[in-house]
Structures are given as C-alpha cells and as structure tokens.
Amino acid sequence: MGDTPTREAIATVWRIESARLIGGLVRLVQDVDTAEELAQEALLRALEAWPESGVPHNPGAWLMATAKHRALDLLRRRGMLDRKHAEIERGPQGVPADLDAVLDDAVGDDVLRLMLVACHPVLSRDARVALTLRLLGGLATAEIARAFLQPETTVAQRIVRAKRTLAEAHVPFDVPQGEALHGRIESILEVIYLVFNEGYTATAGTDWMRPALCDEALRLGRILAGLAPHDPEVHGLVALMELQASRQRARTGPTGEPITLADQNRARWDPVLIRRGLAALARADQLAAPRGPYALQAAIAACHARAATIDATDWPRIVAIYDALVEVTQSPIVELNRAVAVGMAFGPEEGLELCEKLAEEPALRNYPHLESVRGDLLYKLRRFEAARIAFERAAELTENLRERDLWLGRARNCEPQN
Amino acid sequence: MRVLVIVKASRASEAGVMPTEAQLTEMGNYNEELVKAGIMLDGQGLHASSKGKRVRFSGKQRTVIDGPFAETKELIAGYWLWQVRSMDEAIEWLKRAPFEEGDEVEVRPIMELEDFGAELTPELRAQEQRLAAEVASRKGG
Numbered sequence: 001m002g003d004t005p006t007r008e009a010i011a012t013v014w015r016i017e018s019a020r021l022i023g024g025l026v027r028l029v030q031d032v033d034t035a036e037e038l039a040q041e042a043l044l045r046a047l048e049a050w051p052e053s054g055v056p057h058n059p060g061a062w063l064m065a066t067a068k069h070r071a072l073d074l075l076r077r078r079g080m081l082d083r084k085h086a087e088i089e090r091g092p093q094g095v096p097a098d099l100d101a102v103l104d105d106a107v108g109d110d111v112l113r114l115m116l117v118a119c120h121p122v123l124s125r126d127a128r129v130a131l132t133l134r135l136l137g138g139l140a141t142a143e144i145a146r147a148f149l150q151p152e153t154t155v156a157q158r159i160v161r162a163k164r165t166l167a168e169a170h171v172p173f174d175v176p177q178g179e180a181l182h183g184r185i186e187s188i189l190e191v192i193y194l195v196f197n198e199g200y201t202a203t204a205g206t207d208w209m210r211p212a213l214c215d216e217a218l219r220l221g222r223i224l225a226g227l228a229p230h231d232p233e234v235h236g237l238v239a240l241m242e243l244q245a246s247r248q249r250a251r252t253g254p255t256g257e258p259i260t261l262a263d264q265n266r267a268r269w270d271p272v273l274i275r276r277g278l279a280a281l282a283r284a285d286q287l288a289a290p291r292g293p294y295a296l297q298a299a300i301a302a303c304h305a306r307a308a309t310i311d312a313t314d315w316p317r318i319v320a321i322y323d324a325l326v327e328v329t330q331s332p333i334v335e336l337n338r339a340v341a342v343g344m345a346f347g348p349e350e351g352l353e354l355c356e357k358l359a360e361e362p363a364l365r366n367y368p369h370l371e372s373v374r375g376d377l378l379y380k381l382r383r384f385e386a387a388r389i390a391f392e393r394a395a396e397l398t399e400n401l402r403e404r405d406l407w408l409g410r411a412r413n414c415e416p417q418n
Numbered sequence: 419m420r421v422l423v424i425v426k427a428s429r430a431s432e433a434g435v436m437p438t439e440a441q442l443t444e445m446g447n448y449n450e451e452l453v454k455a456g457i458m459l460d461g462q463g464l465h466a467s468s469k470g471k472r473v474r475f476s477g478k479q480r481t482v483i484d485g486p487f488a489e490t491k492e493l494i495a496g497y498w499l500w501q502v503r504s505m506d507e508a509i510e511w512l513k514r515a516p517f518e519e520g521d522e523v524e525v526r527p528i529m530e531l532e533d534f535g536a537e538l539t540p541e542l543r544a545q546e547q548r549l550a551a552e553v554a555s556r557k558g559g
Contacts, residue, residue, distance in 0.1 A: 012506040016455070215419075215501060222456035272460055272499065 010050060014043050015138035017060040022135055023110030024064055026173050028071050032117060033163040036135070038074070042067035111136070112227040113175050115220075119187040122169045127162035128191045130155055136223075137216050147213050148198065185228055189237045189294065192220050196241050200248075214245055225280070232288035235280045236295030242277030243301035246270040262310040274305045296325040315345030332361040333369075340373055348380040368397035372407055379414060388414035420459070420528040421500050421508045427467065427493035428521060432486065434466045444516040452500070457511065463496035491522070499528075 018039060025035035042063045056062040118131040133139045133147075141159060145152040176184055199213030221238040228234050250268040253259055281302055284295040291299060299321050307313040322338035336358055343351025355374045364370045375390035391411035395404045437445070452458035464470075468486035487493060502508045508525045517523060 008504075008506050009510065012504065012510045015503065015507065016510060212503070215503070219456035219501065223454065226454045226456075276459065 010047055013059045017063055018138040019111050019114060019136045020060060021063050021067060023114035025067055025071055026114060027110055029075065030173055032166055038067045038071050041070060109175055113173055115188050115224065116175065116184050117166060117171060117173060119191045120166060120171050121187055122165055122171060123162050127158050129194055130158045131162045132191050134159055136220060182231060185231050185234060188224060189233060192217050193237060200244060217241060218245060230287065232284040233292040233294050235284035236292055236298050239277045239280035239284060239298035240294050240301055242273045242280060243298060243305050246273035246277060246305065261304065266308065277305065278302055291324065293325060293328050296321055296328065315341055319345045332358060332363045336364065336370055336373060343377050348377040352377040366397055368394045371397060375410060384414040419502060419530060421502055422526050422528055423498040423500055423512060424494055424524040424526065425496040426522045427490050427495040429490060431495040432466050432490050448516055457500045457502055459499040459501055461498040464494060467493050
C-alpha cells in the first residue's frame with residue numbers, strides 16, 4: 001500500500017461503506033444514533049491510522065471491526081451484554097468471533113433494515129427523506145440542506161428529531177415478511193421517488209446538488225432492487241426513474257429553456273438508461289400480473305421511449321394503461337392526464353369532453369393544469385377565443401412564474417389568426 | 419457523474435486467451451458488488467484486436483486497416499460504464515477490482531451537459547410530473 005490516502009479518499013470510503021457499517025451496528029446496538037456515532041468514530045480512527053498505515057486491503061471490514069469493538073465495550077458498560085457473552089463474542093485475540101458473520105452473513109439485510117428504519121411510517125415524510133439520504137446515501141447534513149434549498153440547522157434538527165422519534169417509538173430493527181414487508185417497502189419507494197423528483201424538477205442552472213439527487217435516487221433504487229428482488233414495484237420504480245432520467249439531456253435547450261416531450265430531440269435520449277428502464281419494467285412484469293402504480297407509470301414512459309417520434313407514439317396503448325392507473329389511484333389528476341392522452345389518441349374533441357366532466361371535480365377546482373390542458377385542446381379545435389380564456393385562467397391560477405409566462409404566451413397566440 | 423472504466427489489453431487478451439474459471443468467478447463476484455452498490459450501468463468485454471478493423475482518414479481517402487494492432491498497451495479489452503459521485507469514488511471501486519499483476523485500467527469522466535431539469539412544464543411534460551407527485555402523495559396516504 002504505497003500511497004498515502006487523502007482526506008477525500010477516506011471520505012469516499014465512508015460513502016461507500018457507511019450504509020453497511022451503520023446497518024450492521026444498528027443490529028448490534030439497536031439504536032440509530034448510537035450506531036451512527038460508532039461508525040463515525042471508526043471513521044475518525046481511520047483518518048488517524050490510514051495516512052500512516054495505508055488504506056487496509058478491505059476498508060469496510062477494518063471500519064466494521066473497529067466500530068464493533070467499541071460497540072461491545074459500550075454495550076457492556078451499559079450492562080446490555082454480560083461479561084460471559086462478551087468473552088464469546090470477542091474470541092481469543094480480542095477480535096469479535098462472529099466478525100465474518102457480521103460482515104458477510106446479513107450485509108444485504110442490514111442495509112435493507114436500515115432503509116426500512118429510515119423510511120419508517122412513524123416519521124414525517126421530510127424526516128424520512130433526510131434520514132435516508134444521510135444514512136443510506138452517506139450525504140452530510142450540509143449537502144442535504146443544499147440539495148433541498150433549506151437551512152442546514154433545519155435539516156440537522158430534523159435528523160436529530162427523527163432519531164429521537166425512532167428511539168421513543170421503540171421501532172424494532174427487523175425485516176418483516178410477506179405483505180408486511182411490501183407495505184414497508186412502499187414507504188421506501190415513496191421516499192426514493194420524492195428524492196428523484198426533487199432533482200428532476202429542479203430549475204436549470206442551479207446548484208449541482210439538486211440534479212445529483214436524481215442520481216442518488218437512482219442509486220438507492222438500484223440498491224433496493226438488489227435487496228428486495230421479488231417486489232415488483234421496486235423494479236417498477238427503478239424502471240420509471242431510469243426511463244425519466246433517459247430524457248434528461250433532451251429536456252432543456254442551450255439557454256436552459258424547457259423543451260416539451262413533443263419537441264424533444266429523441267436522439268439525445270440516453271439509450272443506456274432506456275435499455276435499463278425497459279429491462280427493469282420487464283422484471284416487474286414477470287413478477288406481478290396486475291401492475292402497481294409505479295410499473296404503470298413506467299409502462300407509459302416506456303411507450304414514449306419506444307416511439308421514434310411523437311406521432312409514432314402508441315397513444316391508444318397509453319390510454320389503456322391510464323385506465324388501469326385511474327383504477328389503482330382513483331385520482332382526478334391521473335384522470336386529467338388520461339384526458340391528455342385521450343386527446344392525442346382519439347382527437348381533441350374527446351379529450352375536451354373528459355376535461356369538461358373533470359371540471360366538476362372539487363379537487364380540480366382552481367387547478368391551473370386543468371385549464372391549460374383545456375386551453376391546449378380548445379386551441380387544437382381552433383376555438384381560439386375559448387382557448388385564450390382557458391390559458392389566461394391557468395396563468396391566473398398558478399403561482400409558478402415560469403408557468404405563468406408560458407400560458408400567457410399561449411394566450412397571446414390565441415388572438416384571432418386571420 | 420458517469421465514468422468510462424477502460425480495461426487495457428494485455429498480451430493474453432490480445433492472444434485471445436479466455437479467462438480461467440477462477441478469474442471469471444472473481445470478476446463475477448466483483449461485478450455483483452458493483453451492481454449491488456447501484457453503480458454499474460453497463461459493461462462489456464471486447465474481442466482481441468485481430469478481429470477489429472480501423473479506418474484511417476486522409477483527405478478524401480479512407481483506408482481500412484485490418485487488426486491485429488501492435489501497441490498492446492493502448493488497446494482496449496473491455497469497458498464498464500459506472501455511475502459514481504466522484505472520481506475518488508470510481509478510483510476506490512477500481513482499486514477493489516480483481517486484476518492481475520501488470521494490468522492497467524483507466525478511468526475517464528464522461529462529458530455531461532449541465533442542462534438538467536426545468537420547472538416550466540408545458541402540457542405533455544407537466545402531465546407526467548403531476549402524475550408523479552400525485553401518485554407519490556396517494557401512496558403516502
């Protein structure tokens with residue numbers, strides 16, 4: 001081991017190893033905060049030792065052995081482990097006897113258990129996101145704060161409170177089986193997708209941390225797909241994220257202006273991610289006959305990914321998938337999306353008819369996108385005056401300035417054409 | 419960021435010697451680690467350069483040159499496409515790869531455009547994102 005490791009190199013080892021490390025320690029000490037502290041303490045030791053000794057051959061095992069050593073001391077001091085037990089645990093050379101078991105046996109389970117805990121339903125959604133990025137993503141509090149455009153103190157407090165909530169609720173660190181596991185995994189999927197969307201919908205030209213959230217979410221999704229390979233919705237979500245991410249390069253123009261799906265240069269879609277997305281969707285389909293909401297959305301994204309042009313898109317098929325999605329979600333907003341697809345598949349008249357029905361939905365009253373979709377369909381029907389009113393109403397209803405500009409622009413385009 | 423990890427050719431790879439079962443197993447385990455860590459996007463091995471060809475451009479002329487090519491160390495025997503957070507992370511992963519004495523592997527960052535995202539969501543684009551938010555919130559109860 002010739003080279004002296006830099007601080008950055010050691011921090012990198014941390015990012016690679018921290019989830020496994022903390023996961024293993026949580027199993028031992030049954031407390032997230034203590035586990036994280038022990039893991040960080042081991043990292044500090046590494047910072048002292050490795051510049052002298054070089055990075056060990058298996059850095060993860062070194063960190064785990066160091067942390068576990070301290071964990072056993074701690075447990076004994078707290079009286080949680082009697083002396084005899086400790087003797088057996090330690091083995092002859094003071095090395096924990098079951099170290100290999102800790103490292104190899106349930107490594108996957110450890111990481112899954114940590115994900116389940118970080119996304120536990122007793123925590124608020126914000127707390128789950130912060131804790132997941134911190135414990136599973138190995139991100140520092142400052143990085144999470146930057147990514148979510150929030151003050152560092154807010155995020156730090158959120159994490160502290162989350163750990164306290166977990167401790168107070170005596171959340172068990174186990175991996176449930178069967179349906180119960182699926183229910184808990186859904187909570188993880190929700191968190192991962194929130195992280196993805198936070199990055200995906202970020203405004204152009206902002207801090208690199210926001211787009212990095214997409215990569216982080218994809219990575220967490222891919223890891224989870226390895227840990228829970230029999231859950232179809234895990235593959236469904238991975239498929240959805242891969243397919244959406246495949247369009248990232250085509251979504252904005254040279255000056256950062258957004259480009260609609262219809263106008264995107266499909267040659268810029270990422271074929272590697274499309275292939276991965278389609279493969280993940282195929283895996284989801286192999287596992288479950290009726291698709292879940294993520295797989296259904298992925299299937300819609302797959303229809304776009306397979307189409308060489310917007311006109312070559314299989315809109316009737318998209319409508320059929322929306323039918324299933326409406327059934328699963330019972331959401332008027334999904335129905336609105338379906339109306340857009342119906343407009344593309346069977347003509348604007350039919351899409352508009354659905355919109356008019358949806359206008360009676362209380363949930364969509366004052367919903368700007370209902371008006372903008374109506375405006376677009378009316379425009380296609382050359383009912384320019386009605387279209388103008390709809391776009392103006394959409395602009396009035398939105399609080400998003402860029403949307404407002406867009407719709408006011410479309411309203412101006414509706415002036416009598418000839 | 420993404421990196422291309424370029425595995426250089428060796429005398430053995432150029433001679434078309436296939437890896438032993440032990441080597442395949444070791445590399446298989448390593449690949450599994452990469453997949454489990456969520457960083458491996460793609461990876462392939464290449465045939466020896468004797469099966470390759472080159473096209474040389476000179477003025478309007480195009481000359482096709484048949485392999486094998488001489489400069490073994492500059493040839494490519496395979497590649498991985500990795501998604502990592504930094505070059506440091508790529509290096510840390512690469513150090514763990516089961517290569518042999520004398521092997522050399524190169525890591526190169528792939529150019530990425532800083533043109534992510536857009537808040538502005540015209541109808542079709544908006545369609546998906548509303549849906550995403552909606553489904554996420556429904557699932558959260």
